[in-house]
Amino acid sequence: MSRIILSIVICFVLDVLADFPTDPKPCKYGDSDCIVKVMNDLISNKATIGDRALNLVKLDPLPVTKMNIKQGAESPVNIDLTFTDNNVYGISSMKFRKVKGFGKSIDKKHELLLNAGKLSLAGPYKIKGKVLILPISGNGESNMTLVNCDMIVSFTGIPVEKDGETYMEATNLKLSTKPERLYYHFSNLFNGDKALGDNMNTFLNDNWEAIFLEVQQSMQSAFAEIFQTIISNVFSKYPYAKFFEE
Numbered sequence: 001m002s003r004i005i006l007s008i009v010i011c012f013v014l015d016v017l018a019d020f021p022t023d024p025k026p027c028k029y030g031d032s033d034c035i036v037k038v039m040n041d042l043i044s045n046k047a048t049i050g051d052r053a054l055n056l057v058k059l060d061p062l063p064v065t066k067m068n069i070k071q072g073a074e075s076p077v078n079i080d081l082t083f084t085d086n087n088v089y090g091i092s093s094m095k096f097r098k099v100k101g102f103g104k105s106i107d108k109k110h111e112l113l114l115n116a117g118k119l120s121l122a123g124p125y126k127i128k129g130k131v132l133i134l135p136i137s138g139n140g141e142s143n144m145t146l147v148n149c150d151m152i153v154s155f156t157g158i159p160v161e162k163d164g165e166t167y168m169e170a171t172n173l174k175l176s177t178k179p180e181r182l183y184y185h186f187s188n189l190f191n192g193d194k195a196l197g198d199n200m201n202t203f204l205n206d207n208w209e210a211i212f213l214e215v216q217q218s219m220q221s222a223f224a225e226i227f228q229t230i231i232s233n234v235f236s237k238y239p240y241a242k243f244f245e246e
């Protein structure tokens with residue numbers, strides 16, 4: 001008997017907690033300055049721990065279980081590169097600059113413009129192929145770091161009806177990145193041959209931009225998938241209208 005009452009009380013408490021958080025205060029629909037401020041506070045306070053109240057996963061570090069970049073022979077960067085159990089570090093220092101959309105109608109294009117001071121993808125890699133005519137092969141730890149990177153995240157909202165309420169789901173998410181600089185480091189290239197490995201790392205960094213332009217598309221679409229899931233999760237927690245006020 002007492003157990004039943006206890007569980008009813010707990011359910012009630014959880015239900016109350018599941019109300020839309022009172023902090024941050026909702027912004028007006030489409031109010032870029034307000035939304036930017038809320039998102040920047042959220043990123044700097046919650047990125048390293050996540051926020052259950054908003055269904056927001058921990059973003060820094062962000063685990064990337066598997067990412068494969070395969071460029072065909074027609075590309076000057078003809079590689080098969082796999083990252084396994086990597087992490088992205090640095091999302092907590094991202095700064096939102098501007099948002100577009102997030103108005104009353106969900107089924108529009110929504111856009112986030114932001115800058116990342118330093119973003120690194122680090123962890124185990126495996127590579128085989130050719131980079132600008134030079135053969136490359138290796139298997140070890142890598143670190144690719146983007147510095148001062150402007151990013152645009154855009155997606156289309158789809159209204160989803162659930163229990164008489166309308167939620168937003170993100171679809172067709174696109175990511176574009178424009179780093180000022182990119183640093184590569186691949187350890188243990190060429191079976192650990194240090195001279196060859198050092199030369200290759202220098203070569204990659206000297207040609208960072210040409211190489212990035214070739215692999216950018218595949219990397220962006222891999223991350224677009226991750227971001228689309230994160231955004232959809234946040235907006236699946238409450239009806240869209242709860243995030244804003246008139």
Ligand SMILES: *[C@@H]1O[C@H](CO)[C@@H](O)[C@H](O)[C@H]1NC(C)=O
Binds near residue numbers: 089120122143145183
């Ligand atoms: C990756 O490299 C950058 C600099 O190039 C460094 O600041 C960062 O600490 C490295 N990250 C990891 C996880 O090794």
